[in-house]
Amino acid sequence: MVKQRESIERLPAYVQGKSIAGAVKLSSNENPYPPLESVARVVRDQVETMQLYPDMSAQALRSVIAERQGVRIEEIAVGAGSVEVAGQLISASAGDGDEVVFAWRSFEAYPILVQIAGAVPVAVPLTADDRHDLPAMAAAVTERTRLILVCNPNNPTGAGVTTAELDEFMRAVPEDVLVVVDEAYVHFNDDPESADGLDFFRRYENVAVLHTFSKAYGLAGLRVGYAIARERVAENLRRVALPFGVTALAQHAAIASLAAEEELNERVRILVAERARLLGELRAAGWNVQDSLGNFVWLRTAERTPDVDAALRAQAIVARAYATDGIRVTVGSPAMNDSFLAAIRTIDPA
Ligand SMILES: Cc1ncc(COP(=O)(O)O)c(C=O)c1O
Numbered sequence: 001m002v003k004q005r006e007s008i009e010r011l012p013a014y015v016q017g018k019s020i021a022g023a024v025k026l027s028s029n030e031n032p033y034p035p036l037e038s039v040a041r042v043v044r045d046q047v048e049t050m051q052l053y054p055d056m057s058a059q060a061l062r063s064v065i066a067e068r069q070g071v072r073i074e075e076i077a078v079g080a081g082s083v084e085v086a087g088q089l090i091s092a093s094a095g096d097g098d099e100v101v102f103a104w105r106s107f108e109a110y111p112i113l114v115q116i117a118g119a120v121p122v123a124v125p126l127t128a129d130d131r132h133d134l135p136a137m138a139a140a141v142t143e144r145t146r147l148i149l150v151c152n153p154n155n156p157t158g159a160g161v162t163t164a165e166l167d168e169f170m171r172a173v174p175e176d177v178l179v180v181v182d183e184a185y186v187h188f189n190d191d192p193e194s195a196d197g198l199d200f201f202r203r204y205e206n207v208a209v210l211h212t213f214s215k216a217y218g219l220a221g222l223r224v225g226y227a228i229a230r231e232r233v234a235e236n237l238r239r240v241a242l243p244f245g246v247t248a249l250a251q252h253a254a255i256a257s258l259a260a261e262e263e264l265n266e267r268v269r270i271l272v273a274e275r276a277r278l279l280g281e282l283r284a285a286g287w288n289v290q291d292s293l294g295n296f297v298w299l300r301t302a303e304r305t306p307d308v309d310a311a312l313r314a315q316a317i318v319a320r321a322y323a324t325d326g327i328r329v330t331v332g333s334p335a336m337n338d339s340f341l342a343a344i345r346t347i348d349p350a
Helices: 037-047 059-069 082-093 109-116 134-139 163-172 197-203 231-240 248-259 261-284 302-314 334-344
Strands: 076-079 099-104 120-125 145-151 178-182 207-212 225-228 296-299 320-322 326-330
Touching: 037 248, 059 076, 059 225, 059 248, 076 082, 076 231, 082 109, 082 145, 082 178, 082 207, 082 225, 082 231, 099 109, 099 134, 109 120, 120 134, 134 145, 134 163, 163 178, 163 197, 178 197, 197 207, 197 225, 225 231, 248 261, 261 296, 261 334, 302 320, 302 326, 302 334
Parallel strands: 099 120, 099 145, 145 178, 178 207
Antiparallel strands: 076 225, 207 225, 296 326, 320 326
């Protein structure tokens, strides 16, 4: 038998949100809207040159992002989705035996990416109300800690981290430990008290921010995300990046999406309003749900999780169930949300 890294064979597989023919898919935090025509057109044009490699340095896209975010192009690193960029950040910072701290439950790729890098995942439980326990995360930092992931808002619970909380945390974290603020859902975050990753990047040398085109911009299928990091870190991200990982289709679609931001923001506003409607209707039906700052809501179903999930599936609603923690339901189009609400009303919230 060929030798394989034992640590890799023990890794849990990333579980993709299920899709079932004919069912309403609310399992992957995808944008329910079809691509904008202006973006689809650019992608169609790129098909004509798909025999060519993309620009590996993604110069044009990085320059548009840098201008949009008010940072330098040298401070932007791209990848095939922000999940690849998260992997780059981890690989560039932590190796064999180094530790990476993150909250749990959070984005399920974190422990997998950490172990692929040969590093040790340090998962710090969320508070009783499903928020990051930042004091406990600061206390979990050791000599071996190289990187800390702060998911704001948190996937799957939807809870945010405030400016005051993150400032206090940054004061407790050593300056040589990189703190990555994962803002995959930043466009849906309407809490004025919430920490703003870019503001923290400007104020702290050891902060990097992770953004994606998958959620608000609706490009999940094309795979493009980026980090805003100090030049030295961003350079290292480019070193560990998968060469040519971001296709020309993805690069051009991202540029076109930034040009169409106003139109896309209108969709975001609708989704944020739908989120409020979902939360209100869930509460009216007796569900104890907390506010969410992402494009999803979190049902704390605990040990009833498999049963509630099965009851939703029986009514053609596919959400994302997490063991015996809870069920994450993506905010869909108004019609998709109506279907979900009709199904959940048949289920006992107790
Ligand atoms: C918190 C968080 N970060 C990163 C990602 C990765 O998204 P993508 O690789 O599509 O950019 C996700 C996707 O669900 C997420 O929930």
